[in-house]
Amino acid sequence: MSTQDRPLTLFAYWRTSATYRVRVALALKGLKADEKIVDIDAGEHRSPEFLRINPLGAIPAMIDGEGDPLTQSLAILEYIEETHPEPPLLPADARGRARARAIAAMAAVDTHPLITPRVRRYLTGAGFDAAAWKAWQTHWFTTGLQAIEARLSAETATGAFCHGDQVTIADICLASIPAVMQVFDVKVADTPTVDRIVAALNEMPEFANADPYRQVGAPTR
Amino acid sequence: MSTQDRPLTLFAYWRTSATYRVRVALALKGLKADEKIVDIDAGEHRSPEFLRINPLGAIPAMIDGEGDPLTQSLAILEYIEETHPEPPLLPADARGRARARAIAAMAAVDTHPLITPRVRRYLTGAGFDAAAWKAWQTHWFTTGLQAIEARLSAETATGAFCHGDQVTIADICLASIPAVMQVFDVKVADTPTVDRIVAALNEMPEFANADPYRQVGAPTR
Structure with a gap:
């Protein structure tokens, strides 16, 4: 398991496939994120509050410590893999x-x-x-x-x-x-x-x- | 520039966006690939010959030396970056x-x-x-x-x-x-x-x- 030294915040919604991927990757690494629900069925991804997090209105978005929000599930998976290598989620070769x-x-x-x-x-x-x-x-x-x-x-x-x-x-x-x-x-x-x-x-x-x-x-x- | 020690074969077509990405990445690394044209307008991606290369009939596919064909442009870009790190195509952090x-x-x-x-x-x-x-x-x-x-x-x-x-x-x-x-x-x-x-x-x-x-x-x- 990786060590978590910074708070993670995941902007998420229950039924999206891309949010699911990030949830699984975090769990496999033993990381815990504080989930903020963005109800896309109610249009909350277009709210001024969320557009300050991700101006494109897309979830998932993830904040790791002090940095800017990370977006795009595949990019977030690679980021999680690079910053928390254990257990590996990519083959060795x-x-x-x-x-x-x-x-x-x-x-x-x-x-x-x-x-x-x-x-x-x-x-x-x-x-x-x-x-x-x-x-x-x-x-x-x-x-x-x-x-x-x-x-x-x-x-x-x-x-x-x-x-x-x-x-x-x-x-x-x-x-x-x-x-x-x-x-x-x-x-x-x-x-x-x-x-x-x-x-x-x-x-x-x-x-x-x-x-x-x-x-x-x-x-x- | 990276050193090329194995022959590369790229199955390609002139107008596809995904093939373009691989062409650019190879050029930036100073790598040369032997291009095999797969005329998707003529249905050649569905030919028995090409389906032996990629059973899914999708281009680009790239063969590096003796290995199996590599597919999916984003995966190929990451592979090129890992196997030929110079010049880097990803930031350092x-x-x-x-x-x-x-x-x-x-x-x-x-x-x-x-x-x-x-x-x-x-x-x-x-x-x-x-x-x-x-x-x-x-x-x-x-x-x-x-x-x-x-x-x-x-x-x-x-x-x-x-x-x-x-x-x-x-x-x-x-x-x-x-x-x-x-x-x-x-x-x-x-x-x-x-x-x-x-x-x-x-x-x-x-x-x-x-x-x-x-x-x-x-x-x-």
Whole structure:
């Protein structure tokens, strides 16, 4: 476990995939953050108070001690890894790190940006009804998870988790997709390797406790 | 400059933003890659030959010596940085690296995934005509670049480039957006800081030579 010598503040909301990733990484490092809830359903990310923290109105944002707010979940994960190296969330070798980061990107770059609230707002304005939006969500969650499945099932570097038997940022980003799929009631079939790994991750308290429905502000299921 | 002791192969196409990023990073490190053209307009990314390289059919993919193909531009940039540290493409301090990675993500994660060919195919199938697609492209390029402008213009860490006076992955990812906007004939107004930095970057041969229209297979302008 890493030693925490400064207070951490995480601006968060119960159901966002990007906030989930940071919650898991902090937990795996044994770090505790004071969470400030930003209710994006109520528009609080556009409030003057939050725009002073992040002028772009995006969560998560994290403040470490005296510094400026950190933004973007992938950048925050790398920052947490660099400032609190134990236990490592990246493999020890450069090729392994590249593979873990690539799988992380398949979830956090190829998949997640397509199903965010701002995309929903645009498509609703362009005439998408609820069924069309659900079809869009389902298409991109399916495309993303089946692509990850194709890699994980084919590559010998896959182990108990995405990369061998050590939890990496690949696992954190992968698990962040089904974590929000449940919120939107979307299911993806034919991803047995993904399902096995996500089930194993969710046995760990660091992942289980980051479940959106266990967060402050979440509705009762 | 870094020393290159292994052959590099880059599977590439003239107009893709993600390929551009890798081209620039290799050039800045003084590395040379043998480019294999994958004509995605002709569907070559779905050919059996390329699917043996990357079963997901995505470019760029890069082979370094004997290893498996590396994928995902952000993961490839980090790999190049780790294996060829000079000149550095990330700041020396963890907070600076977090800022450079966050700005890079605003371009490569928040913006680029929304305007890819697969998204165009989906939206065309959902009834978007050419004008609706152009409006979509313009909206997300504008949203992305104006968000980056808001950061760059407000933060004192901005210098000649996105982070001080040293070229970082933030600059590479930022420049990859206007590099493809020209291909789609999209313009974004009111981004003076972005425009200043991109103009300075394009004065450097490493960026200028990565221009999509200077690549093999590009049409004549």
